[in-house]
Amino acid sequence: MIERSPLFDFITYATMILGMFLVLVPFWITIVAGSQNLQEVSQVPLNLWPSGHLVENIQTAWTRSDLGPKMINSLIVAVGVTTGKIILAALSAFAIVFFNFRARMICFWLIFITLMLPLEVRIVPTYSIAANALLPFQTILDVFGITGLIETLSGVRIGLEWNLLNSYTGLILPLVATATGTFLYRQFFMTIPDELVEASKMDGSGPIRFFLDVLLPLSRTNMLALATIMFVSSWNQYLWPLLITTDRKNFGTVVMQLKALIPAQNGTPDWNVTMAGALIIMLPPLLVVALMQRWFVRGLISRDK
Amino acid sequence: MERRAFYQNPVLPWLLLAPQLLLVLVFFYWPTSQALFWAFTLEQPWGGGNTWAGFNNFLYIFGDGRYWATVARSAFYAIAVSAISMCLALTLAMFVDRALKGTRMFQSVFVWPYAIAAPAAGVAFRFIFAPEAGLIGAVNEMWPGIWNPATNGFHALGMVIVCHAWLGIGYNFIFFLAALQMLPKSLSEAGAMDGARPYRRMLDIQLPLIAPTVFFLLIMNLISSFTDSFGLIDVMTEGGPINATEVMVYKLYVDGFKGLDYSGAAAQSIVLMLLVIALTFVQFRWVEKRVHYN
Numbered sequence: 001m002i003e004r005s006p007l008f009d010f011i012t013y014a015t016m017i018l019g020m021f022l023v024l025v026p027f028w029i030t031i032v033a034g035s036q037n038l039q040e041v042s043q044v045p046l047n048l049w050p051s052g053h054l055v056e057n058i059q060t061a062w063t064r065s066d067l068g069p070k071m072i073n074s075l076i077v078a079v080g081v082t083t084g085k086i087i088l089a090a091l092s093a094f095a096i097v098f099f100n101f102r103a104r105m106i107c108f109w110l111i112f113i114t115l116m117l118p119l120e121v122r123i124v125p126t127y128s129i130a131a132n133a134l135l136p137f138q139t140i141l142d143v144f145g146i147t148g149l150i151e152t153l154s155g156v157r158i159g160l161e162w163n164l165l166n167s168y169t170g171l172i173l174p175l176v177a178t179a180t181g182t183f184l185y186r187q188f189f190m191t192i193p194d195e196l197v198e199a200s201k202m203d204g205s206g207p208i209r210f211f212l213d214v215l216l217p218l219s220r221t222n223m224l225a226l227a228t229i230m231f232v233s234s235w236n237q238y239l240w241p242l243l244i245t246t247d248r249k250n251f252g253t254v255v256m257q258l259k260a261l262i263p264a265q266n267g268t269p270d271w272n273v274t275m276a277g278a279l280i281i282m283l284p285p286l287l288v289v290a291l292m293q294r295w296f297v298r299g300l301i302s303r304d305k
Numbered sequence: 306m307e308r309r310a311f312y313q314n315p316v317l318p319w320l321l322l323a324p325q326l327l328l329v330l331v332f333f334y335w336p337t338s339q340a341l342f343w344a345f346t347l348e349q350p351w352g353g354g355n356t357w358a359g360f361n362n363f364l365y366i367f368g369d370g371r372y373w374a375t376v377a378r379s380a381f382y383a384i385a386v387s388a389i390s391m392c393l394a395l396t397l398a399m400f401v402d403r404a405l406k407g408t409r410m411f412q413s414v415f416v417w418p419y420a421i422a423a424p425a426a427g428v429a430f431r432f433i434f435a436p437e438a439g440l441i442g443a444v445n446e447m448w449p450g451i452w453n454p455a456t457n458g459f460h461a462l463g464m465v466i467v468c469h470a471w472l473g474i475g476y477n478f479i480f481f482l483a484a485l486q487m488l489p490k491s492l493s494e495a496g497a498m499d500g501a502r503p504y505r506r507m508l509d510i511q512l513p514l515i516a517p518t519v520f521f522l523l524i525m526n527l528i529s530s531f532t533d534s535f536g537l538i539d540v541m542t543e544g545g546p547i548n549a550t551e552v553m554v555y556k557l558y559v560d561g562f563k564g565l566d567y568s569g570a571a572a573q574s575i576v577l578m579l580l581v582i583a584l585t586f587v588q589f590r591w592v593e594k595r596v597h598y599n
Contacts, residue, residue, distance in 0.1 A: 008503045012400045016411045019365045019397040023414055023474060027427040029440070033432060044446055046439025088325045095321035100311035107322055114333045116585050118533045120554050121577050124561040124570045125336035125343065177332035182325065190308075196309035207312040236422035238536035243562070259540050262431065271432050278321045282425040289420035295412055297479050 005277055033056060034058075034276035039270040059233050061277030066249070066256040072179060073168075074235055074253040074284075080228050081234035089181030089226065090219070094211050096182075097189040098197065115179045126139040127243050134160035166247040181226050188222045189215070221295055228296035232285040254281045340578070343571030362572035369426030371548070372556070372573075379531060379552040382466060387526035389470035391519070399507050401478075402485040412482070423533070427540035430468040434460075454542070458549025461542045465550050468544030469530060469537055477522055484518035485511060524588040526582055553577055 033041050035054035040047060062068065096108050118122075119126060129135060138160040140146045151157050164170030192215070200210045238255050245251040259279060261274045289296065320392035344362055366372045394415075401412050418426070433440050436453040445452055454460040488511060496506045535554045537545060544551035544559065551559070553573065561570030 003497055003503075005503055008404075009405060012403050012405055012558055015396060015400045016408070019393070019400075020411055020414050022393070023418060023471075026426060026433065026471065027417070030429045034441075041439070042441050044437075045443035088328070091321040092325040095318040097308065098312055099318035099321075100313060101315070101318050104318075107326065110334075111329055114329055116582060117333075117337065117578055118528075118532045118581070122333075122336050122340055122574055123558065123583060124567060124574060125339040126332060127562075128339065128567075129331065129336050133331055136331055146573060173328060174332045174490070177328035179329075194308060194310040197312075201310070202310075207314060207317060210312075232420050236425075237306065238422065238424050238539070241559070242539075255422045255424055255536075256421075258428050262428060262540070269437070271435070271438060274428060275432060277424045278428045278512055282421050285422070286417060286420040289416065293416060297416070 002268045012173060017147055030275045030279050030282075033271055033274075034279045036272050038268070038270050038272060041275075042269055053272065057272050058280055060273045061261060061280070064273065065277060066262055067257065067277070067280070069250075070252050070257055073171075073251060074255070075139035077171045077237070077241070077253060078169055078231050078235040078284075080168065081175045082230040084172060084176040085181045086223055086226055087228050088176060089185045090211075090216070090223075093182050093185035094207075094215065097186055097192075098207065098210075111179045111182055113179075114177070115183065119174065119178075123239060124245070126174055130164040130174070130244055132160075133162045133164050133173075165245065166245055166251050168251070170244045171241055171251065171253070174240060175237065181230065182227050184222060185219065188219055191217070201218075221298065223294060224295040225298055228288055228292040231288050235285045257281070337578075340571045340574045343567050344575045347568050357570065363576075366569060366572050366576070374548070375551055375553055375556045376460070377548075381461070381492045381552075382469075382534065382552050383527050383530040385466045385470045386473065386530040387523060388472035389466070391477050391522060391526060393470070394474050395481050395519070397474075398478050398481035398485055399511065401482055402511075403503070406509065407448070415478045416471050416475045421472060422541040423469075423472055423536040426472050427465075427537045428470055430464060430471070431541050434464045444585070454546075456546055458546055461546055461550050465537055465541050468541065469534060473526060473529070477526070480516065480518055482524055484515040488514050520591060524584050528584050529579065531577070555556075 001187075031054075032048055032050050033046070034057055035050040035052065036047070037051065037053045040051055092107075092111060096104060096111075106235070132138075138147075141160075147157065164173070196214065200214055205213065236255060237253070241251075241253045241256050245253075245256070248256065258278060261277045262270060263269045263274060329344040343355070345358060345360070347362070348355050397411075397415050401408050411529070432438055433452055434452075436445050436455065437440065452460055454464045485503055492510055492514070493506050496510050501509065509592065531552075532554055535558060538550055538552065538555050542550040544555050551569050554577070557570050557577065558571045560566045564570075
C-alpha cells in the first residue's frame with residue numbers, strides 16, 4: 001500500500017464483501033434448501049437459515065438417484081482422465097521438446113491444433129466414432145486395398161471393431177485426447193536450461209533416465225496443477241457421458257443424475273432433496289480446488305499464456 | 306529461447322508420441338474430417354450410403370430462419386455472458402490486488418465457481434429463479450406473474466446467462482489477478498507521487514496495462530460461451546420455452562441426436578468450428594502483433 005486512504009479502503013472492503021456475497025449466494029441457497037424439510041423448503045418467502053434435515057435429505061437423494069455406484073463411476077472417470085492425461089502429456093511433451101527429429105514441428109502442430117476445437121463442437125462425429133473406435137484403421141486398410149488383398153490370400157476378412165459405448169474406456173479416452181496437458185508440460189520443459197541436459201548427458205544418463213530422474217521430480221508442481229485442472233473438468237463433464245452411456249445404471253456419472261433430481265412440473269416440489277443431491281455432487285471438485293489452489297492457479301495461467 | 310541440447314534417437318520420440326498421436330487421430334482428426342464429409346453429403350434415410358450434396362446442407366441451414374435466430378441468440382448470449390462475468394471478475398481482482406488485510410480469504414472464495422459443474426450450478430440457479438419457490442416466489446406474490454422463466458423466453462434466457470456468467474467468475478478472476486500482480490509496483494507508486502488517487506491509478510494505469518489479458522480473456526470467454534453452454538441449458542430450460550434458450554450447441558445436439566439429421570448437424574458443426582477457429586485466429590494475430598511491438 002502506498003498511501004493511507006481510509007475512504008477507498010472502505011470501498012475496497014465493501015466491494016469485496018459484495019462480491020463474496022454474490023459468489024456465495026448459490027452455495028448458501030443450496031445448503032439452506034438442502035437442509036430443510038419439504039414443508040420448510042416450500043415456504044414463500046424461504047427461510048434463509050439452514051435447518052436440521054441435511055443428512056436425511058442427502059440419504060434420500062443418495063438412494064433416489066443411486067449415487068453410490070455413480071460416485072464410483074465419476075471417480076474412476078476423473079482419476080482415469082487425470083492420470084491418462086498426465087502420463088501422455090508428459091511423454092509427448094518430452095519427445096517434442098528434448099528430441100531433435102525431422103517431424104518434430106509437424107507433431108507439435110498436429111497435437112496443438114486440437115486445443116482449438118472443444119469436444120462439444122465435434123460431438124456428433126465423435127459419438128459415431130465411439131461406436132467403433134477402430135473404424136479409421138479399417139477404412140485405411142480398405143482404401144489401400146489391404147483388406148481385399150488379405151481376403152484373397154488367406155480367406156479371412158478383416159473386420160476391426162471396438163465398441164466404446166457403455167464402457168469406462170469410452171468415457172475416458174476422448175477426454176484424454178486433447179492437448180491441454182501437453183501444452184502445459186511443454187511450457188514447463190522449455191524453461192529447463194540446456195546445461196541440465198548437457199550435464200546429464202555428461203554423467204552418462206540416457207533420455208529415459210533423464211526423464212525419470214531429472215524432469216519428473218522437477219515438474220511436480222506442474223503435475224499437481226494439471227491434476228487439479230483435469231480432475232475438475234472431467235468430474236464436471238456432462239454432454240459426453242450423457243451420450244456414451246445408454247446403460248446409465250452401470251456406467252452413469254453423478255453429474256448426469258442432476259437433471260433427474262429436479263422436481264417434475266406437477267410432482268412434489270421436494271427441492272430440498274434436489275439441493276442436497278446437488279451439494280454432494282459439487283463437493284469433490286470444490287474440495288480439490290480449495291485444497292490445491294496455490295498450484296492449480298499457477299498451472300492455469302501458464303497453460304493459457 | 307531456442308534449445309541447443311537435444312537427444313538423438315530414431316525410434317524413441319515416436320514411441321513416446323505414439324499414444325497421444327493415436328488418440329488425437331482417432332478422436333479428433335477422424336471425427337473432424339467425418340463432420341466435413343457429412344456436411345457435404347446427404348445420408349440416405351434407409352442406409353445405402355451418402356450422396357454428394359455440395360453446399361446444399363449449408364444452403365438449407367442458412368435458408369432456415371430458425372437457424373439464424375439461433376445464431377443471433379448465441380451471439381447475444383456469448384456477449385452478455387462474457388461482459389457480465391468479466392466485469393465482475395475484473396472489479397473483484399482490482400480490489401483484491403490492493404492486498405489489504407484479510408484479502409486472502411476473499412481471494413480463495415472468488416475462485417470457487419471455477420470448480421462447480423455447470424449442471425450443478427444450473428440446478429441451484431433454477432431453484433433460486435423458480436417462480437413458485439421461496440426466493441423469486443416472494444416477489445411473485447407481491448406482483449403476481451412478474452417473473453416466470455417457464456413461460457417467458459426473456460426470463461429464461463436471462464436466467465441461463467446469469468448462471469453462466471457466475472460460473473465464469475472464478476476463471477476470469479484468476480487471470481485478472483495474475484495479470485495485475487505481474488505489473489511492476491513502481492508504476493503505481495510513480496502515479497501516486499504525481500498525486501493520482503487509487504481509483505485513478507486503477508483506471509488510468511492498471512487497466513490499460515492489462516489490456517492484453519482483457520483481450521485474451523474476452524476471446525476465451527466468447528469461445529467458451531459459444532461452446533460450453535450445453536449442460537447448463539439442458540438442465541435449466543432444455544432450450545425452451547419455445548426455443549427461447551436454444552443456442553447453437555443445443556440445436557446441434559437436438560438436430561443430430563434427437564432428429565437424427567447427421568448432415569444438418571454436421572453442417573452446423575462446421576459453422577461452429579469456423580466460428581471458433583476465427584476467434585482463435587483473431588487472438589493469434591493480435592498476440593503476434595503485440596510480441597512484435599515489444
